[in-house]
Amino acid sequence: MLLTGASRGIGHATVKRFSAAGWRVITASRHAFPENCPWEMGPEDHLQVDLSSAEDTMRAITDVRSRLELEGAVLHALVNNAGISPKGPGGSRLSALATPFETWAHVFQVNLFATVLLAQGLRAELERARGSIVNVTSIAGANVHPFAGAAYATSKAGLAALTRELASDFGPLGVRVNAISPGEIDTAILSPGTEKIVEQIPMRRLGTPDEVAKAIYFLCTDASSYVNGAELHINGGQHV
Known part of the structure; x- marks a missing residue:
């Protein structure tokens, strides 16, 4: 599998899972x-890529395709984390106007x-494996969040829509595309004041990175073989 954003939190937990x-x-x-690094894979299985650059992203795609071709391998999963x-x-929230x-x-x-x-560039590799794509959206994509900024929230709403579009495009190719939408997860990047949000979550606690990783794993395996175009809420009921 190829996992972006692997350097901390949910990414670390997903690699280990x-x-x-x-x-x-x-x-x-x-x-x-x-x-x-907390996992066994070495630097030979790591790509340093700047996803804010389309050019560097395309370079990384070429790198991945070359690695897979050289080894005669296919891509069973792409996780966009x-x-x-x-x-x-001072860490304040950036509104749409600001x-x-x-x-x-x-x-x-x-x-x-x-x-x-990534989806376009790795289409053939995913199709050959009849693999899965999992996009990591956010609860902020559905509601105005007290900490997540407007650009982040809007991009995550767009990612949820893109998941549906890709599910429709990739489905006939035998590739499933789904999303997970985490709520407040206990990572190092939590904002001050999160404890107030926890009081409003039905389960009255934060989620753990491993709980998110388990959902990603489910969507990449045969256990979810007929799940396509879904967005799983992993937030202890916060969205209700």
Whole structure:
């Protein structure tokens, strides 16, 4: 599988979940391979790529295709987990009116347009494997969020729509496309004040990265063989 945004949180948990099940995981992030990496795969299975650059994204796609061709392998899963959510001064939320166009363009390139490029560029490799694509959206894509900015939220809403479009396009090719929509997950990037949101979640707790990773794993295996175009809410009931 190819996983973007593998450097922390949900990405780390997803790598560990799949590798424990015997999958080979090619990780991709804007960071170099860390020396203290928590999984067994080495730097030979890591791609340093800047998804905010269409040119660099296309370079990474060519790299992945070359690796798979050289080894006679196919791509069983593509997980688009990378995402950015810029903040204002002091970590404040960036509203639609306060977000500069350059920031809008940057967020959309990483959170949405890179997903399109990866799906288009790796179509043949996914088709040969009758694989799966999983896009990581967000609860912020459906409601105005107190911390997630307008550009992030709008890009995630777009990613949910793109998931439906790709599910329609890839379905006849034998490739399933779904999304997971996490709520408040206990990672290092939680905003101050999240504890107030937890009081409104029916399960009264944060989710864990592993709980998200388990849902991604489900959507990439035969356990979800007839699930296509879905968006799974992983938020303890927060969306209700």
